[in-house]
Amino acid sequence: MNVQILKNAIASPRQTALQILARRCPKWLFRNYVRLARKQGLIQPSLILSFDCDTDRDAETAPQVTEQLIRIDICPVFAVPGTNLERNAAIYREVASKGCEFINHGYLPHAYWDEGNARFESCTFYHEMSPEQVAEDIRRGHETLVGILGRTPGGFRCPHFGTFQRRDQLRFLHATLRDLGYRYSSSTTPSYGFLHGPLNQTRSMIIEIPVSGCFDAPLNVLDSWAFFSGRKEHSTPQDYRDQMMKVVDYYAAGKFPALLNFYADPSHVAGRSEFFDAMCYASERIHIWQSFQEMLDFNG
Numbered sequence: 562m563n564v565q566i567l568k569n570a571i572a573s574p575r576q577t578a579l580q581i582l583a584r585r586c587p588k589w590l591f592r593n594y595v596r597l598a599r600k601q602g603l604i605q606p607s608l609i610l611s612f613d614c615d616t617d618r619d620a621e622t623a624p625q626v627t628e629q630l631i632r633i634d635i636c637p638v639f640a641v642p643g644t645n646l647e648r649n650a651a652i653y654r655e656v657a658s659k660g661c662e663f664i665n666h667g668y669l670p671h672a673y674w675d676e677g678n679a680r681f682e683s684c685t686f687y688h689e690m691s692p693e694q695v696a697e698d699i700r701r702g703h704e705t706l707v708g709i710l711g712r713t714p715g716g717f718r719c720p721h722f723g724t725f726q727r728r729d730q731l732r733f734l735h736a737t738l739r740d741l742g743y744r745y746s747s748s749t750t751p752s753y754g755f756l757h758g759p760l761n762q763t764r765s766m767i768i769e770i771p772v773s774g775c776f777d778a779p780l781n782v783l784d785s786w787a788f789f790s791g792r793k794e795h796s797t798p799q800d801y802r803d804q805m806m807k808v809v810d811y812y813a814a815g816k817f818p819a820l821l822n823f824y825a826d827p828s829h830v831a832g833r834s835e836f837f838d839a840m841c842y843a844s845e846r847i848h849i850w851q852s853f854q855e856m857l858d859f860n861g
């Protein structure tokens with residue numbers, strides 16, 4: 562576990578209480594989430610899928626994966642760092658032409674190729690940067706997206722998850738986004754959703770939309786890195802499919818209002834039947850939003 566995440570968890574009594582609840586009484590967490598979701602205007606179980614594209618391999622696989630998803634009525638949202646957008650402009654323009662929403666994902670790269678280990682490693686962590694550097698990265702990400710795609714993004718996602726979650730960090734982030742005229746952010750972990758609901762209007766009026774977790778470990782993000790990259794021994798693609806189905810089943814069976822906000826990396830899921838089976842399963846049972854904007858227009 563990243564040391565910073567661990568430090569944050571220890572520093573926050575709320576986080577510790579959530580961890581205990583998630584282990585001992587997960588149903589309470591789900592019920593509380595549903596109560597908040599209803600209060601925030603959601604009326605049905607629903608899902609939105611987004612792609613974080615941190616490497617050129619993500620760019621290479623993005624068009625094919627998008628096409629496959631559109632065939633099952635899922636239009637993914639894209640979060641691409643500005644440096645990657647610049648390098649793969651033609652690919653992302655093509656993806657945008659299919660109707661996919663793009664959100665600002667900052668400018669600096671989020672991954673680099675580590676020759677020694679022959680794999681990608683993460684870089685650019687906002688908690689290691691000064692507030693001025695963070696604001697500058699957000700602004701440059703915005704300008705690059707506008708320059709390359711000719712669109713003004715309405716939302717933002719932080720690099721990585723879990724390291725920029727403290728209250729003061731989120732306040733700074735949301736105030737910066739408000740000044741850019743943004744409407745929403747999707748930068749927080751499942752814990753945030755259990756505490757504040759799926760569509761929390763913050764004091765900056767930015768709506769924070771946390772990502773969703775596993776069914777059996779509700780505070781753990783259900784993402785492609787954990788289940789498809791082979792980096793976590795006990796998390797397999799089959800587990801991903803099973804967890805997705807369990808989450809969908811829970812909300813569909815009760816017709817509970819919910820926003821399942823899942824993200825993946827295209828290169829992890831390209832050609833993986835477990836991923837497409839899981840998406841197909843969701844698409845047949847619960848409502849799918851085609852963009853964050855569409856979802857907010859409906860629920861706003």
Ligand SMILES: [Zn+2]
Pocket residue numbers: 613614615642666671719720721
């Ligand atoms: Zn990223």
